Amino acid sequence: MPINYYIFLSIALFVIGIIGVLTRRNAIIIFMCIELMLNAVNLLLVAFSKMHHLARAAQDATAGSDGQLFVFFIMVVAAAEVSVGLAIIVMLYRNTHSVDVNFLNRLKH
Amino acid sequence: MKNLIFLIPLLPFIGFLVNGLGRKSLSKGLVGVIGSGTVLASFIISLIVFLRIDHLIEPAAATGNVRILPPYIFHYFDFINISSLKIPFSFQIDQLTSLFLLIITGVGFLIHVYSTAYMHEEKREHFGRYFAYLNLFVFSMLLLVMGANYVILFIGWEGVGLCSYLLIGYWFKNIDYTKAAKKAFVMNRIGDLGFLLAIFWIITKTGSVGYDEVFHAVGRLSQQDLIGITLLLFVGAAGKSAQIPLYTWLPDAMAGPTPVSALIHAATMVTAGIYMIARSNILYSAAPLTLNIVAIVGAATALLAATIALRQNDIKKVLAYSTVSQLGYMFLALGSGAYVAAVFHVMTHAFFKALLFLGSGSVIHAMSGQQDIRFMGGLRGKMKITYITFFLGCLAIAGIPPFSGFFSKDAVLLGAFAHNKVLWGIGLITAALTAFYMFRLLFITFFGSFRGTEEQRHHVHESPAAMTVPLIVLAILSVVGGFVGVPDVIAHGGEKLAEFLSPVVPASEHLVSKGTELTLMGLTTAVAVIAVLAAWMRYRNYREEKQTALGRLFENKWYVDELYDAVIVRPVNRLGSFAGNILERKGIDALVNGVGRLVNYGGRQLRWLQSGQVGSYVLLMVISMVILFLLQFFVRK
Numbered sequence: 153m154p155i156n157y158y159i160f161l162s163i164a165l166f167v168i169g170i171i172g173v174l175t176r177r178n179a180i181i182i183f184m185c186i187e188l189m190l191n192a193v194n195l196l197l198v199a200f201s202k203m204h205h206l207a208r209a210a211q212d213a214t215a216g217s218d219g220q221l222f223v224f225f226i227m228v229v230a231a232a233e234v235s236v237g238l239a240i241i242v243m244l245y246r247n248t249h250s251v252d253v254n255f256l257n258r259l260k261h
Numbered sequence: 262m263k264n265l266i267f268l269i270p271l272l273p274f275i276g277f278l279v280n281g282l283g284r285k286s287l288s289k290g291l292v293g294v295i296g297s298g299t300v301l302a303s304f305i306i307s308l309i310v311f312l313r314i315d316h317l318i319e320p321a322a323a324t325g326n327v328r329i330l331p332p333y334i335f336h337y338f339d340f341i342n343i344s345s346l347k348i349p350f351s352f353q354i355d356q357l358t359s360l361f362l363l364i365i366t367g368v369g370f371l372i373h374v375y376s377t378a379y380m381h382e383e384k385r386e387h388f389g390r391y392f393a394y395l396n397l398f399v400f401s402m403l404l405l406v407m408g409a410n411y412v413i414l415f416i417g418w419e420g421v422g423l424c425s426y427l428l429i430g431y432w433f434k435n436i437d438y439t440k441a442a443k444k445a446f447v448m449n450r451i452g453d454l455g456f457l458l459a460i461f462w463i464i465t466k467t468g469s470v471g472y473d474e475v476f477h478a479v480g481r482l483s484q485q486d487l488i489g490i491t492l493l494l495f496v497g498a499a500g501k502s503a504q505i506p507l508y509t510w511l512p513d514a515m516a517g518p519t520p521v522s523a524l525i526h527a528a529t530m531v532t533a534g535i536y537m538i539a540r541s542n543i544l545y546s547a548a549p550l551t552l553n554i555v556a557i558v559g560a561a562t563a564l565l566a567a568t569i570a571l572r573q574n575d576i577k578k579v580l581a582y583s584t585v586s587q588l589g590y591m592f593l594a595l596g597s598g599a600y601v602a603a604v605f606h607v608m609t610h611a612f613f614k615a616l617l618f619l620g621s622g623s624v625i626h627a628m629s630g631q632q633d634i635r636f637m638g639g640l641r642g643k644m645k646i647t648y649i650t651f652f653l654g655c656l657a658i659a660g661i662p663p664f665s666g667f668f669s670k671d672a673v674l675l676g677a678f679a680h681n682k683v684l685w686g687i688g689l690i691t692a693a694l695t696a697f698y699m700f701r702l703l704f705i706t707f708f709g710s711f712r713g714t715e716e717q718r719h720h721v722h723e724s725p726a727a728m729t730v731p732l733i734v735l736a737i738l739s740v741v742g743g744f745v746g747v748p749d750v751i752a753h754g755g756e757k758l759a760e761f762l763s764p765v766v767p768a769s770e771h772l773v774s775k776g777t778e779l780t781l782m783g784l785t786t787a788v789a790v791i792a793v794l795a796a797w798m799r800y801r802n803y804r805e806e807k808q809t810a811l812g813r814l815f816e817n818k819w820y821v822d823e824l825y826d827a828v829i830v831r832p833v834n835r836l837g838s839f840a841g842n843i844l845e846r847k848g849i850d851a852l853v854n855g856v857g858r859l860v861n862y863g864g865r866q867l868r869w870l871q872s873g874q875v876g877s878y879v880l881l882m883v884i885s886m887v888i889l890f891l892l893q894f895f896v897r898k
Binding site for chain 1: 874875876879880883
């Protein structure tokens with residue numbers, strides 16, 4: 153499959169993620185959108201890795217492995233970040249009994 | 262000799278430090294002794310220098326031409342040493358200097374002694390302050406005459422100006438006195454501007470300021486340079502020596518204590534201008550245009566001041582205007598090329614003017630502070646020594662032979678006659694006026710009936726010895742001081758002073774015949790005697806002055822002060838208030854405060870960014886990411 157299709161899909165997923173982060177009020181939905189963005193990037197990395205592999209499989213059997221390695225790192229970071237973030241949301245809920253992000257304007261003071 | 266010479270100014274300077282720093286702790290007696298003693302020591306050393314002057318310098322030939330011989334210059338240390346310009350701290354001791362040294366330290370010593378009695382009622386710390394300032398003044402004046410270059414002269418010049426300010430404003434709690442001190446200093450400063458410009462010009466054109474180097478370089482200077490330099494130097498002299506237009510400070514300077522008026526404003530500081538021009542005679546002789554201007558200004562000042570003195574009623578003001586007038590005479594002599602006559606008149610004037618001032622101080626002291634002669638009178642019976650010495654002083658200043666004033670004034674008028682008959686005429690009229698107003702002063706003060714209060718009448722008494730002895734000494738000097746300059750026509754070989762000064766100051770050539778000279782002498786004497794008699798007739802028994810228009814003009818000093826006020830003082834004040842209120846407050850302050858207000862406004866607007874809404878923060882993050890992306894891929898080459 154031509155690489156363009158993967159790029160378009162990835163961009164679409166990424167932009168949906170951004171819009172979700174900017175517009176949604178529920179903190180958990182925002183997290184899901186962040187995950188969506190990360191996964192969009194993962195998809196793109198894997199797609200390019202395969203492209204490079206196909207281009208040079210004859211000389212080097214491990215060509216294109218760096219892309220897939222990087223995906224692992226991103227997944228690790230995503231996991232860590234989600235755990236911390238969810239912990240914060242739980243604390244937020246305990247204090248304000250809601251997960252509405254607009255209630256967080258206490259930073260104004 | 263070198264070590265001895267620098268003691269001359271050093272001792273008064275030490276006296277200044279000791280009396281100044283110890284004014285709160287030293288007793289008045291000790292302060293007086295230190296103050297007078299240092300000046301006496303300087304006088305003794307000056308006397309030694311004077312007597313041994315021939316060992317220092319080879320005498321000039323009897324032709325009277327100035328040969329530029331290397332006088333004894335004592336180099337102490339390098340003062341200013343910039344690539345091509347060397348200004349050493351050196352003293353030049355030649356005949357002119359040693360004569361002035363004697364005058365300054367001698368008359369200075371007498372005035373110090375006088376002051377110990379006159380200032381007796383001051384509080385201890387102010388007494389000490391007075392003597393400290395007086396010693397500082399003597400130090401500065403000595404620096405002035407001993408300097409070997411224009412810069413050392415200028416240091417002394419500034420120093421005496423400063424001391425004049427300090428001493429005029431001595432009784433600083435009186436606002437009028439401090440204003441007078443300020444006026445003196447500011448007018449002096451205006452003259453100093455001219456002096457400084459002259460020094461800069463000299464440095465530019467000759468590369469040095471030392472007298473010997475500058476005078477050797479006269480041949481190289483263009484006429485323009487010479488006229489410019491000498492005119493600017495004269496501006497300085499006009500400020501210091503109270504000539505038109507910078508003379509109005511001197512009468513106001515009478516606000517200071519009387520011994521100060523005697524020392525500074527009669528005998529020494531005001532003669533600094535004459536010293537400077539006499540010293541620079543080589544420059545002036547090469548610039549005849551300036552000499553003309555000097556003579557005209559001198560004559561005009563002499564006449565103007567004499568007319569004002571005719572109608573003054575304050576004893577010190579009469580003497581002040583008399584000083585301005587006599588200084589005019591000295592400048593007339595300088596301008597006519599009769600440098601020796603000018604120096605001669607400086608010397609005799611120091612004697613009789615100091616005498617007159619100290620005498621007036623004695624009178625003021627006896628009259629418990631009264632200075633207006635309309636309320637005096639008949640003092641001659643009660644203050645015999647003061648009266649006799651004052652009378653001798655008046656005779657001297659009027660130019661009655663054989664007193665000192667006769668010889669010196671005659672020399673001046675002779676020089677003027679040879680130069681310009683009109684100026685001589687003005688000088689003659691002024692001589693008549695001088696005799697008239699001085700004897701008017703004498704008669705109103707000492708003759709007639711006593712016009713003071715009863716309390717003053719009981720208090721009138723002769724002054725203590727510390728005051729009368731200097732009077733007597735100065736009176737003797739006023740009587741015999743003229744015999745060093747007896748003109749050739751009367752006594753052959755009598756011109757001792759001219760001979761003495763000849764290596765430094767050229768004697769004037771004899772351009773008039775003996776007959777003419779004798780006639781002039783006789784004319785001057787006759788005029789003076791007639792004036793004295795006229796004053797005797799009019800003022801023997803005091804009557805109120807008739808109010809005439811001319812009289813009022815003289816009494817109000819020709820309204821010159823009012824003129825200066827309207828033309829100079831008020832516009833400058835307006836300029837100052839303009840700068841202060843408008844430029845400063847509305848211009849600069851607005852600018853500086855404006856910056857502050859701008860920062861404040863910016864801060865207030867930026868505060869809106871901190872809304873506390875997480876959503877807007879995330880939006881900002883996204884926008885920045887996009888911008889970075891664009892910059893990375895599309896803007897960078």
